[in-house]
Amino acid sequence: MTHLLCPLCGGSKPLSTFDPASLELDITMRKYTGLGRGRGFRLDSTQSVLHNTNITQPIADRILALLGLFIREGIVSETEVYESLELHANSELDSKKIRNLISKVSSALDEPPSYWSSEEDDSDPLAILTAGLDRLVSEYLAMNAVN
Numbered sequence: 001m002t003h004l005l006c007p008l009c010g011g012s013k014p015l016s017t018f019d020p021a022s023l024e025l026d027i028t029m030r031k032y033t034g035l036g037r038g039r040g041f042r043l044d045s046t047q048s049v050l051h052n053t054n055i056t057q058p059i060a061d062r063i064l065a066l067l068g069l070f071i072r073e074g075i076v077s078e079t080e081v082y083e084s085l086e087l088h089a090n091s092e093l094d095s096k097k098i099r100n101l102i103s104k105v106s107s108a109l110d111e112p113p114s115y116w117s118s119e120e121d122d123s124d125p126l127a128i129l130t131a132g133l134d135r136l137v138s139e140y141l142a143m144n145a146v147n
Contacts, residue, residue: 008062026050027059061140068137078130098125105132109139 002015029049032041049055070076086094102125106113109132116135117128 007066027056064133065137065140095125098129102129102132105136108136
């Protein structure tokens, strides 16, 4: 039997039942109670933890690292990423979204965007965001190399 190991969570799943699209698009926490030795467990509650940054931030960091890997390996293109996230630089609203993401990347790196973008990029928010995401992924990979 062949299993896949999830690069996000480390979970193992048989290749024959691997279907990530069938999973709920949420991060949930489940609370179980033991029924006694050899009797299994009972599910007591399930709740979304999507807004708990102690849980979501490490997941987000890992997703960014995986996304960087997929782009470098040619599995997805930057264009596909921008289109799937609806980051089209043609509209003012999209430009605001991009600048918001730039701000978040800047906060995560604790440095201004000018540290990771060239003067040529200053007028192109998408180029600045790309440079910031590249820097964020590099920093994440460097942290993991030290640990």
